[in-house]
Amino acid sequence: MSETEDAAAAHQAVEDAVARERARMARELHDSVATDLAGAISLFKVYVEGHPGSAKKGPPDGTLLNVLEILERMLKQVRETLAELRPRPIGREGLVGDIRHQAEEFARLYSIRVEISANGTEDMLTSHQREVVYQVVREALTNVRRHSGSSICRVRMAFAARPFLIEIADEGRGLASGRPGGYGLVGMRERSAGIGGRLEVVSEEGRGTKVFLFGPT
Ligand SMILES: Nc1ncnc2c1ncn2[C@@H]1O[C@H](COP(=O)(O)OP(=O)(O)OP(=O)(O)O)[C@@H](O)[C@H]1O
Ligand SMILES: [Mg+2]
Known part of the structure; x- marks a missing residue:
């Protein structure tokens, strides 16, 4: 086995x-x-x-519905975490096909047009890399929907580039500085680092946001 093959096998084992x-x-x-x-x-x-009625009455029973609501929210969060921990494998139509489906859903449900372009072939990526790309695009699109106010978003996938490059760009309000964030960007960074790549976010207030995922060098 060559040194490069050794390194690739070790990386795959990890x-x-x-x-x-x-x-x-x-x-x-x-x-x-x-x-x-x-x-x-x-x-x-x-x-x-x-x-019936007991849950709607004043305290202490009136709090029951609130407790139920909190429990349901917790279950939803746990389910979302499960989905992230055990990512659904990329479907038969491949990464680009899955992202196209997601784009269609965005247009239908949220009236956000998502333009997709790809060069090269996703076959160059390992299955783990493809999953990470899918998850990063998914979280970036969710952020576009929740925070940007943009009605258009572009997802560019340059599989032929070395390293491969994925860009998700919107034309919204941009990242507000100083606003405490959640775990989405942190998670995207960690996932990118997990495949030996990196994530960069470029944004100017009022001029949209671009998220770049660079593959491993
Ligand atoms: N496309 C975007 N346009 C404008 N602001 C954004 C965009 N993406 C992220 N942000 C800002 O960056 C913050 C951090 O994003 P992040 O995904 O880490 O957290 P979140 O979306 O608030 O919460 P979570 O992803 O944990 O549910 C957001 O709260 C938002 O203020
Ligand atoms: Mg988020």
């Missing part, structure tokens, strides 16, 4: 181990917290249905 560990965490989370939460919610609903 990727496989990380994927196995994430799947184990997803399993644990599913079997413990998610299952118990779902159980508690369904019991709660049975109670509320059996005692």
Whole structure:
């Protein structure tokens, strides 16, 4: 085996181990917290249905509906985390096909036009790299929808470039400086670093935001 092949095999082994560990965490989370939460919610609903009115009355029963709402929100968050830990494998239509589907959904549900362009072939990417690209595009599009106010977004995938480059650009209000963020950008950065690549965000207030994912060099 050549040195490059050795390095590639070692890298693949690390990727496989990380994927196995994430799947184990997803399993644990599913079997413990998610299952118990779902159980508690369904019991709660049975109670509320059996005692109509009691949940709507003033304190202390009036708080029941609030508790139910919080439990349902928690379950939703746990499910979202599960989906991230155990990413759905890229479908038969490939990464570009999956991203196109997501673009269509964005147009239909949120009236945001997503223009897709790609050069080269995604076959150059490992399956882990493709999953990371999909997740980064998904979170970037979610941010466009939630924060940018833009009605158009462009996703450019340069698979032929070395390193490969993915760009998600909107024409919205841009990143407001000093506003505390959540975990989306942090997660995108970590995922990019996990494949030996990097993430860059370029933004000017009022002039849109561009998210770049550079593949490994
Ligand atoms: N495309 C965008 N246009 C304008 N602002 C953005 C855009 N993307 C991100 N931001 C700003 O950057 C912040 C951080 O984004 P990030 O994805 O890390 O967190 P979030 O979307 O607020 O929460 P989370 O992703 O954890 O649900 C956002 O709160 C928002 O203010
Ligand atoms: Mg976000």
